[in-house]
Amino acid sequence: xxxxxxxxHARKKSGLTQEEVAQxxxxxxxTISKWETDETLPDIRQSKKMAVLYNVSLDELxxxxxxxxxxxxxxxxxxxEAESKVDWNAVWEKKYPILLQYQSEVNIPNxxxxxxxxxxxxxKEYGYNELDSFLVLKDxxxxxxxxx
Numbered sequence: 001x002x003x004x005x006x007x008x009h010a011r012k013k014s015g016l017t018q019e020e021v022a023q024x025x026x027x028x029x030x031t032i033s034k035w036e037t038d039e040t041l042p043d044i045r046q047s048k049k050m051a052v053l054y055n056v057s058l059d060e061l062x063x064x065x066x067x068x069x070x071x072x073x074x075x076x077x078x079x080x081e082a083e084s085k086v087d088w089n090a091v092w093e094k095k096y097p098i099l100l101q102y103q104s105e106v107n108i109p110n111x112x113x114x115x116x117x118x119x120x121x122x123x124k125e126y127g128y129n130e131l132d133s134f135l136v137l138k139d140x141x142x143x144x145x146x147x148x
Contacts, residue, residue, distance in 0.1 A: 003038060003041070003062065004035060004038035005036075006061060006062060007032075007035050007050065007061070010050070010054040010061055011036070011054060013069065014053065014054040014055060016053070016054075018033055021050070021053065025046060025049055027046070047061065047062075056069075115137070118137055119133045119134065119137060120133075122136055
């Protein structure tokens, strides 16, 4: 996504017009338009002011993705009660069919033993509870995935 698109989507998400943003930043509406169409770029001070105005970090503003932001907000607003009603396995199996397929191919008990040992080690060594241990292990696996 282009930088101008990020500015545009962040502004739209915040419910502000170009005129309102221009007034709050002390620039013309045309300047806002030029930023949003990639004709010109705001300086770092103006970018920081925009981020504050749009209620996002500067990093988020630069890489603003409406879909990601909406998903993050949905997750933040979801209650534990609603979350418990979702069959997460069924949701992920639709997106990743391997989650249905592997169960007949992989020696699951072998991996269960080894993963359980890792979870127990995290609980014992760091004092994590069951959920925190799972989350830490999931995060470690995600790091490995990103490095691959």
